[in-house]
Amino acid sequence: MNLDDALNTFVIESRELLESMEEALLRVEQSPHDEDLINAIFRAAHTIKGSAGLFGLDHVVAFTHNAENVLDSVRSGELEIDGDLVALFLQVCDHMGSLVANVAEGKEFGEDIRQRSDELTAQLKGQMTAHQSAGAAGAPAEASSSAASSEHVAVPAGGGEGGAAHAETDNWHISMRFGKDVLKNGMDPASFIRYLTTFGRIVNIVTLLDEIPRAAEMDPEDCYLGFEISYRTDADKAAIESAFEFVQDDARIRIVPPHSKIGDYLDLIREMPETEMRLGEILVRCGTLTENELDAALLAQQAADASSEAHQPLGTVLVAEQMVSPTVVQAALQKQKQVKETKGGDASMIRVNADKLDEHINLIGELIIASASIDLTALKSGNPELLEAASVMKRLVENVRDSALQLRMVQIGATFNKFQRVVRDVSREIGKDIRLEISGAETELDKTVVEKIGDPLTHLVRNSMDHGIEPVDVRLARGKPPHGTLRLNAYHDSGAIAIEVIDDGGGLNKERILAKALERGLVKPEQMLSDDEIHKLIFEPGFSTAEQINNLSGRGVGMDVVRRNIRDLRGSIDIDTEEGVGTTMRIRLPLTLAIIDGFLVGVGGSSFVVPLEMVVECVELSQEEIDAAHGRQHLNLRGEVLPFIRLKELFDIADAPPPAIDADADSPFGLQLESGRDDLPPVDEELAFLLQPVRRENVVVVNYAGHRAGLVVDTLQGEYQTVIRPLGAVFSGIEGISGFTILGTGQVALILDVPGLVRRVASKESRVNARAASYVMRE
Amino acid sequence: MTNQTTSVLNASASGAGLPAGAGMDAEQQQYLTFNLGEEMFAIGILSIREIIEFGNLTEVPMVPPFIRGVINLRGAVVPVIDLSVRFARPPCEVTKRTCIVIIETVDAEGGQKQQMGIVVDAVSEVLEIPASEIEPPPQFGARIRIDFISGMGKVNGKFVVLLDVNKILSIEEVAVVAAMNRAEEASPA
Amino acid sequence: MAEATSPDLAVPALCILGDFTIFAAADLKPKIIEAINQGETDEVVIDLADVSEIDSAGLQLMVMAMREGAAQSKNVRFTRHSEPVLNLIDLFGLSGFFGTPALAGSTH
Known part of the structure; x- marks a missing residue:
């Protein structure tokens, strides 16, 4: 509580709802x-x-209520959806977002926010009046319930059957009995009543205190x-019922429309715990029934009791024939459906704290290491039963891993959809007609990745x-359609997820990029760059390269941040x-940040893991090929x-020493395998084969x-x-290695970051080339 | 071990010269002494988690030489630093007595804890060195950066260098990228 | 609501401070009962000037207090109702119940 x-x-x-609201708004523009x-x-x-309403956020309630009214007219077909209405509702949606943000920060609503509420409310009301005057001649079939029931007023009261007569009142009657636990469940009856005042007037209220017990028996937290x-x-x-949506299970609520039949009040009286007389008086006190009506009702009640056979069908007939207008039935049905839907949703979804999930995944990581170690031990023992058991366990652990990782997987669609709004707003702002197409929305990836990809994508x-899609005149001159198309696409590709931002704009201009890069001193004139390298500048x-600086992306912040963010996620662009x-x-x-399938290779005495999804094949490197390569x-x-990259050279790894080779004193790291020394325990058997003299490289x-x-390994x-262990503070930022992992032997192995390695080698080479080139020039 | 008999009261009168974060408690008087080459150093035992046999070390390529590699410490990957190299001496020769001392450092700002191992030639013993027996570090002559030293402890008439591990093993000092940048700045190429 | 403005010189047996809601109800109930039990005069005054928030739980306690007082033949009286208290009483149509005799029985 x-x-x-x-x-x-x-x-x-609320944020989730606003998101789906925005999405629906953007889509409804196309299919109104x-x-x-x-x-x-x-x-x-x-x-x-x-x-x-439950939280007494009256301002939010009042504002949203107006929006809801307009939407209701749309729903009943009285108001047409058009671009302007969508635009208005997008603003409403934004504003509701800021209201919610305000609530989240626990702030009072400031003057500016209230003012904005008023502006939008005025616009919403404008929509309503516009449609009311236009829709005065609207279809009477859809007339409101009050209109429908007002017809019944004409039926003379006090006719033959007391219960069939209609009450005179124009007011609704609402009867509420709250359950004991309402307060403990964080709800306050006062909030519901306050909420009612936001879209109607309480003509009269009688608070029933009868149930409050004597002090000794009273539980102060019960209601x-x-x-x-x-x-x-x-x-x-439906609107009135909605006020009580959240207390349905905790309270008995009865709503009787204006001019209902006396019989309905009778039902009400019968249903509530108070004695008939007492409640009848209350209804009179409320002004809902007159004394006469009450008398008639109670008479009818007695008559009905006398012939209890007739009573049942009468009640049914009453309800079926009279009480509810078609709209009410419809609303009620929809309400029921809604409730069912929510109930269904509740049952199949659980909100779980992401930390708990992470902890779970970490544990599974440990499990994988343990399982690998058992596997290894089983192999060594050669015991067939143990081997069998170990392999069963390994398979199960893999399944557990997969399903655990699946828990974290979310579709990228939600992230993509946010861009509907971005594209719509930005294209208006910059005066270009740009349409967004989305494909591959159902592609799944790890939640942590999704969370971090939003900014770079934006x-x-x-x-x-800004820079890709050309202004309309340029497009037309190039024979393109006037509207630009931006496409977001996602797909799985060899164990990674690829996310594409595709535009049909002008493409990158090599010369301009190069000129700019020179001007900024990012490259030297003598540097030879491939097209790809130029683009990546x-x-x-x-x-x-923006010739016009604008407020979105002209300041050159951003693209380098994009790349850095993506690299932090072990990705590339x-x-x-x-x-x-x-x-x-x-x-x-990468699909996930926690566990990968790796391919283990040995170089010298060291083991490295290459992400398996990157491995295409393995070939032997023959002596002829080495010769043919001429260095x-x-x-x-x-x-x-x-x-190719010789890991041994790049990493300065000494050849795994066939026994007792002198330490390579020149090694800058001064590190040697100690395996040859007599005074050390023998090297682990598992690693022993690594130490065999290597003839052929792979x-x-x-x-x-x-x-x-x-x-080359x-x-x-x-x-x-492989369970990825992060690099940690000491090694963070190192290029070419993306993490550690622990092998079944307990040894730590390094996970190779292939793109990083290639970058490292390439930059080394280009430095060498640049030096060579400048040398030539000086000559 | 005459020092062991020194009263606790003396220790409470400690002052400058104790490692950062040193409390007034008696425990802080205890130091683990160990050898690097011919020299003897000491580290306050409060920072020390455990001492393990040298072995099962995985080298990490492309890092400065003072990082010997990483080890698996019950599932955690822990970097191992060669203090000799850090002090600009030749790397530790591995012998039967070579050990890895696992140290938990506390980041001065964030209070973040980090485990690291240091390679030492041999650990000798745990000594009590009262504050009264600790001199401030000398201005020069220790052949070690002054800020790595928290004080000079007098043991049996000889001086032992008390190391400030929080400083020596601070992330700013040992982070690979930072160290390589320093190296690049230093080298004229 | 005249009562809120008229000076009340009676010494309160209990001042309820701050939260008079479900969150404080369990604590406040015994205090209220104690104040009533210990009241030596016929009148037990409970001061509500510093109630910053009240909900249905608080209101129920007020009703309980009045009834408990009546059972002990003591007159439990609330004074200096704070704004939130008055609002809630008004919302529930209980101004009469809580002692504005002119409006007894109805909020009309």
Whole structure:
């Protein structure tokens, strides 16, 4: 019963609802008659209003109520959805967002916010009056319940059957008996009544204190209150019911429409715990019934009791024939459906704290290490039963891992959809007509990755809109359609997720980029750069090609941040661009940050893990090929040039010493394997085979982001499930290694960051080349 | 071990010269002494988690030489620092007596704890060195950066260098990228 | 509501401070009962000037207090109702019940 928790839930849920509301608004513009969308928008506003009422957030309730009214007219088909209405509602949606943000921060609503509420309310009301005057001749079939029931007033009261006569009152009657636990559940009956005052007037209220027990028996945290309310409003029954949506299970609520039959009041009286006389008097006191009506009702009641056979069918008939107008029935049905839907949703979804999930995944990580170690022990023992048991366990552990990781997987669609709004707003702002297309929305990736990808994506999208897509005149001159298209696409590709931001704009201009880079001193004139390298200059810090600086992306902050953010996620970014045709920015990210399938290789005495999804094949590096390469670092792989990296050289790893080789004193790290020394315990058996003299080297062919490269290693040790241990503060930022892992032997192995390695080698080479080039020039 | 008999009261009168974060409690008087080459150093035992045999070390390529590698300490990957190299001496030769002392440092700002191992030639013993027997570090002559030293402890008439591990092993000092940048700045190429 | 403004010189047996809601109800109930039990005169005055927040739980305690007083033939009287208290009483149509005789029985 923590109010803060409850409020927190309100904030979270409201944000989710606003998100779906925004999404539906953006989609409804295209298909204005999609009832599901309209209902979704209505439901979002409606639910937020309802919950806000619970917390006594009157301002939120009042504001949302007006929005809901307009939406209701849309829902009933009285008001047409058009661009302006959508624009208005997007603003309303934003404003509700800021109201919720205010609530989240625990602030009072400031003057500016209230003013904004008033502005929007005025616009909303404008919509209503516009439609009311236009829709005066609207279809009478959909007339409101009060109109429908007003017809019944004509039926003379006090006719043959007391129960069938109609009460004179124009007011609704609401009867409430709250359950004991209402207060403990964080709800206050006063809030519901206060909420009623936001869209109607309480004509009269009688608070029933009868149930409050003597002091000794009273539990101060129980609720004993009941209320009889005479209430005047133009809202329909569903709207009134919505006030009590959250207390349905905890209270008995009865709502009797104006001019209901006396029999209905009778039912009410019968239903409530108080004696008939007492409640009857209360109804009279409330002004809901007159004395005469009450007498008639009680007479009818006695008559009905006398012939109890007739009583049942009478009641049914009454309800069926009279009480409820078609709209009310419809509302009630929809209400029921809604309730069912929510109930269903509650049952199948659980909110779980992400920390708990992380802890769970960490434990599974430990489990994987333990399982690997058992596997290894089983192999060594050669005991077939143990081997069998170990392999069963290994398989189960893998399943557990997969399902645990699945828990963290979310679809990228929600992230993509946020850009509907961004694109819509930005294109209006910069005066370009840009449409957003989304594909691959159902592609799943790790929640932590999703959370961190939003900012870089925003930068890329805005960059494409600003600098990619040309102004209309340029587009027309180039023979393109006047409206630009931006596409967000996602797909799974060799164990990674690729996210693309594609525009059909002007493409990157090589010369301009190069000129700018020179001007900024990012490159030297003598540097030879490939097209790809030139394109990637836009990711250098302090780079901007925008000729016009605007408030979105012209300041050159951003693109370098984009790349850094993506690298932090162990991802990479590539550019495909064709001048005049368009640009594709392709982000590649690992699916998860916690566990990967690795491929274990040995170099000298060290073990390294290559992410398995990058491994294409392994080939032997023969002496002929080494000779044919003439010292160059590439080989001929079935007619293709495959550049390779000698890990041993790059990492300065000494050859695994065949016994007792003198330490290489020149090694800058001064580190040698101690295996040859007599005074040390013998090397672990598992590693022993690594220490055999190596005749042939192997090349692991890796594929990343469309590039291929070879890693030259000594031994191939096979697939290995790997729990990633972060680099930690000491090693953070190191290029070429993305993390550690612990092998079944207990030894730590390094996980290779292939793109980082390639970058490292490439930058080394380009430095060498640049030096060579400048040397030539000086000559 | 004459020092062991010194009263606790003396220790409470401690002052400058004790390692950062040193409390007034008697425990802080205890130091682990160990050898690096011919020299003897000491570290307050409050920072020390455990001492393990040298072995099962995984080298990490492309890092400064003072980082010998990483070890698996019950599932955690712990970096291992060679203090000799850090003090610009030749690297520790591995012998039967070589040990890794696991130290928990506390980041001065964030209070974040970090475990690190240091390679030592041999650990000798745990000594009580009362504050009265601790001199401030000398201005020069210790052949070690002054700020790495928290004081000079007198043991049996000889001086032992008391090391400030929070400083020596601080992230600013040992982070690979920072160290490599320093190296790059230092080298004219 | 005239009572709120008229000076009341009676010495309160209990001043309820701050929260008079479900969160404080369990603590306040015994205090209220104690104040009533210990009241030596016929009148037990409970001061509400510093009630910053009240909900249905608080209101129920007020009703309980009045009834408990009546059972002990003591007149439990609330004084200096703070704004939130008055608002809630008004919302519930209980101004009469809580001692504004002119409006007894109805909020009309």
